[in-house]
Amino acid sequence: KHRELSSPQAKHPPGPKPVFLIGNVLQIPTASPQFTFTKWLEEYGDMVYLRVFQQPMLVLNSLESARDLLHNRSSIYSDRPNFILLRLMGWENASPQVRYGPQFRRHRRFIQQTFNQSAIEELRPIQEKQISYLLQDIVGSPAQIDDHLRRFSAGIIMKVTYGADVKSINDPLVQIAHHAELLTIESGTPSATLVDYIPALKYIPVWAPLAGFKRNAALVKEAVDTMFNVPYEMVKSQMTSGIASSCMTSRLIAACSPAGVTFLSPEDEEDIKAVAGTMHSASDDTTRCVLSTFILAMVLHPQVFERAQAEMDRVIDLDRLPNLEDRDSLPYLECVLKEACRWNVPIPLGMPHRLVDDDIYRDYYIPKGTTVMANIHAILQNCSQPQLFRPERYMEDSHLPDPRDVIFGFGRRRCPGRHFANRNVWLVAASLVCATIIGKAEDDAGNEITPEAKFLDGFVRHPASFPYSIKFRPEKISALNNWNAALDV
Numbered sequence: 001k002h003r004e005l006s007s008p009q010a011k012h013p014p015g016p017k018p019v020f021l022i023g024n025v026l027q028i029p030t031a032s033p034q035f036t037f038t039k040w041l042e043e044y045g046d047m048v049y050l051r052v053f054q055q056p057m058l059v060l061n062s063l064e065s066a067r068d069l070l071h072n073r074s075s076i077y078s079d080r081p082n083f084i085l086l087r088l089m090g091w092e093n094a095s096p097q098v099r100y101g102p103q104f105r106r107h108r109r110f111i112q113q114t115f116n117q118s119a120i121e122e123l124r125p126i127q128e129k130q131i132s133y134l135l136q137d138i139v140g141s142p143a144q145i146d147d148h149l150r151r152f153s154a155g156i157i158m159k160v161t162y163g164a165d166v167k168s169i170n171d172p173l174v175q176i177a178h179h180a181e182l183l184t185i186e187s188g189t190p191s192a193t194l195v196d197y198i199p200a201l202k203y204i205p206v207w208a209p210l211a212g213f214k215r216n217a218a219l220v221k222e223a224v225d226t227m228f229n230v231p232y233e234m235v236k237s238q239m240t241s242g243i244a245s246s247c248m249t250s251r252l253i254a255a256c257s258p259a260g261v262t263f264l265s266p267e268d269e270e271d272i273k274a275v276a277g278t279m280h281s282a283s284d285d286t287t288r289c290v291l292s293t294f295i296l297a298m299v300l301h302p303q304v305f306e307r308a309q310a311e312m313d314r315v316i317d318l319d320r321l322p323n324l325e326d327r328d329s330l331p332y333l334e335c336v337l338k339e340a341c342r343w344n345v346p347i348p349l350g351m352p353h354r355l356v357d358d359d360i361y362r363d364y365y366i367p368k369g370t371t372v373m374a375n376i377h378a379i380l381q382n383c384s385q386p387q388l389f390r391p392e393r394y395m396e397d398s399h400l401p402d403p404r405d406v407i408f409g410f411g412r413r414r415c416p417g418r419h420f421a422n423r424n425v426w427l428v429a430a431s432l433v434c435a436t437i438i439g440k441a442e443d444d445a446g447n448e449i450t451p452e453a454k455f456l457d458g459f460v461r462h463p464a465s466f467p468y469s470i471k472f473r474p475e476k477i478s479a480l481n482n483w484n485a486a487l488d489v
C-alpha cells in the first residue's frame with residue numbers, strides 16, 4: 001500500500017506554487033486567511049494544498065470534501081497538530097489540544113457525561129436562572145449589554161463546571177480564566193491567527209530571541225496553571241468538607257474515585273482538571289460571538305427583528321417568557337439564528353486536524369502529517385448573495401445546510417459542547433426578541449446611527465464594537481417577575 005501511495009503518479013491536490021524553502025508562506029495572509037482560501041476555490045477547486053515551510057497543509061473549501069475526509073475518514077483525520085507554543089504555555093492537556101489516542105477518548109467521555117444531548121436536560125434550571133439574571137441586568141443597565149453577556153456566558157459555564165455562582169464579571173474565578181486566556185493571546189500565539197496553527201510562521205516577521213520567548217511562555221504557563229488549579233482545588237476542598245454542589249468536576253471526581261476524593265489517582269486528577277479547566281475558554285468567546293453577531297444583525301435589519309418579534313408575540317402570551325418547549329413554534333427565529341451563524345462564522349477555519357496516515361482521495365495523494373482545515377466560512381458562502389443577511393433564504397430553499405451542523409466542526413473532534421451552546425444561544429435570542437426592543441442608537445442630534453458590519457481578525461471572529469439601543473419592553477416586566485417567581489430567583 002505504501003509503495004502505491006508514495007508513487008510519483010499520485011499527485012497532491014492542486015494549490016498555489018510553493019517557493020523554495022518557505023513554501024506558500026508569502027501567499028497566506030496571517031490575518032483572516034479564510035478569505036484568500038475562499039478565493040482560491042475558483043482557481044484550484046475545493047481542496048487547496050499548501051506548504052508552510054516543509055509542513056503540508058490542506059484546506060477543504062466544500063462541505064463535501066470536509067465531510068468525506070474529516071467525518072467519513074475520521075479514524076485517521078482526528079489528531080491535532082503539535083502546538084508547540086501552546087504546550088510551553090501550559091495548555092498541553094486542554095481538551096482541544098490533546099493528541100488523538102487514549103487521553104483524547106477519556107476527555108471526550110468526561111465531557112459527554114455532562115454535555116451530551118440527553119444530559120444537558122439536567123442543566124436547564126441553570127440556564128433558566130442565568131437568563132433571568134441576564135434580563136434583570138438588562139432592565140437595570142441596558143447600555144451595558146456587552147458586560148451582561150460576558151457575565152451570562154461566564155456564569156453559566158462556571159456554574160455547570162464548578163458549581164460556582166458568578167455574580168459579576170469581576171468574580172475571581174472569571175478573572176483568573178480571563179487573565180490566562182488574555183496572556184496566551186497577547187504572547188502572540190494561540191487563538192489569534194494562522195500563526196497558531198503553524199508555529200514556524202511565528203518567526204517570519206521577527207526572529208524572536210528564544211530566551212525571551214521562553215521567559216514569556218513561563219509567565220503565561222503560571223497563569224494557565226492557576227486557571228486549571230484554583231477552581232479545581234476549590235471543588236475538591238468543598239467535597240472534603242461535604243459541601244460541594246453537584247457540578248461537572250464533583251461528579252467526575254466521584255465517578256473516578258467512589259471511595260472518596262483522597263483516593264483519586266494522579267492521572268484521573270490531571271484529566272479532570274484539564275477537562276474542567278478548558279470549558280470556560282472553549283465556550284465563552286464562541287457563545288458571545290454568536291450572540292453579539294445576532295444583536296448586530298438585529299440592529300442592521302430592523303424589519304427582521306420586527307418580524308421575529310411579531311412571531312414571538314403570536315406564540316407567547318404577555319405574561320410569560322419563551323422556554324425551550326416553544327422552540328418548534330418559532331420557525332422564523334430559527335431561520336434568524338441560522339443566518340447569524342452563517343453570516344459571521346464564529347470560528348471561520350475551525351480547528352486544525354492532523355492526518356495520521358498517508359491517504360488517497362479523488363486520486364490525490366495526501367501525506368501523513370498534513371494539517372487539515374475545513375474552511376467553514378467558504379462552505380457557508382455557498383448560497384445566493386452570501387454577503388446579505390437574509391433569514392428568509394432558509395424558508396425558500398430547504399436544501400441549504402443548517403449552519404449549526406457546520407460551525408461546530410467535523411468528525412470525532414466536532415465540538416462536544418454544541419447542543420448546550422445551541423440551547424444557550426436560542427434562550428438568549430428568544431428572550432431578547434420577546435422582552436426587549438433592539439434597534440439603532442441615536443447621536444446627540446437624535447439621528448439614528450447605522451453601524452458598519454465589521455468583524456475582528458482572530459481565531460474567533462467577533463463583531464467589532466458597534467452602537468446599538470436596547471430597551472426592556474415595559475409590557476414584559478410582569479412576565480419577567482412571573483419567571484423569577486417560578487424559579488425562586
Ligand code: HEM
Nearest residue numbers: 095096282283286287346351408409410413414415417421
Ligand atoms: C457557539 C458556540 C461554539 C462554537 C461555534 C464552537 C465551535 C467549536 C469548533 C469549531 C471546534 C473544533 C471542532 C473540530 O476540530 O472540528 C470546537 C471544539 C471544542 N469545543 Fe466548541 N464551540 C462552541 C461552544 C462550546 C461550548 C459551550 C463548549 C463546552 C461546553 C465547547 C467545548 C469544546 C471543546 C472541549 C472542544 C474541543 C474538542 C476536541 O478537540 O475534541 N464548545 N468547538
